[in-house]
Amino acid sequence: MQKQITHRGWAAGMPEENTREAFRRAEEADDVNGVEFDVRWSDVRAEPVVCHYAWQEKDAESLDDVLSFLVTSTSIDVLLLELKEYYPFLWTEIKKLLVYHGLLEKTIIFAFPRVAKRFPWEARERMQLGIISLFPWRVNHYAKLKPASILFGYDKHKWTQILFRLLWWDAFIRKLFRMHPDIKFILGVAQHEKHLVHIHSLEGLYGYTVDKRA
Numbered sequence: 001m002q003k004q005i006t007h008r009g010w011a012a013g014m015p016e017e018n019t020r021e022a023f024r025r026a027e028e029a030d031d032v033n034g035v036e037f038d039v040r041w042s043d044v045r046a047e048p049v050v051c052h053y054a055w056q057e058k059d060a061e062s063l064d065d066v067l068s069f070l071v072t073s074t075s076i077d078v079l080l081l082e083l084k085e086y087y088p089f090l091w092t093e094i095k096k097l098l099v100y101h102g103l104l105e106k107t108i109i110f111a112f113p114r115v116a117k118r119f120p121w122e123a124r125e126r127m128q129l130g131i132i133s134l135f136p137w138r139v140n141h142y143a144k145l146k147p148a149s150i151l152f153g154y155d156k157h158k159w160t161q162i163l164f165r166l167l168w169w170d171a172f173i174r175k176l177f178r179m180h181p182d183i184k185f186i187l188g189v190a191q192h193e194k195h196l197v198h199i200h201s202l203e204g205l206y207g208y209t210v211d212k213r214a
Helices: 020-028 054-059 063-070 088-101 136-143 158-168 171-179 193-200
Strands: 003-007 034-042 047-050 078-083 107-111 128-132 149-153 184-190 207-210
Touching (some): 003 078, 020 063, 034 054, 034 063, 047 063, 078 088, 149 207, 193 207
Parallel strands (some): 003 034, 034 078, 078 107, 107 128, 128 149, 184 207
Antiparallel strands (some): 034 047
16 A cells, blocks of 8 residues: 655644644545655754755744654654765764664654765665765666665646656656566655556555645
């Protein structure tokens, strides 16, 4: 069964995105298996914080507080942690917090290629790492890194959704699943029921991220 993973906690684009309130909303839903959220380093606070943009750092919740909340959940079994930047000290702090809260096994740390290429792939130990593949022809290249997960998809723009359907869909994407059975492929971000109809037809897809604003 595919995992439904909420994008920024079912509040993307709203003031409470990437907050415990958003994650609480996801936890209370019957059909949610995981949450996705953004993490970056705050120089002012000298700690990892949960937010998408740098200008949000000052008021963002700390990663420690968010993990303290998520560890109590009985319904959330997948955490997708997107790093918006990479520093060795940020990596060390994130690992320390995941181990402390006992969430290492549930968490996949991923990023766009610009950031993910700096991950310590050869020294990941028990850390599950992922990468966002913007183009289908890059999947086999990224697969050489032996990622736990590869994420791909479309955004709100109709032209990118059309391009996605032309380049990725059906036969080609199913072939990728067969070629790389050890990789958890995750699709996103779904924003409409019509997206889910297509997504649910993809046998071999591990999960998908979804926005829900209400």
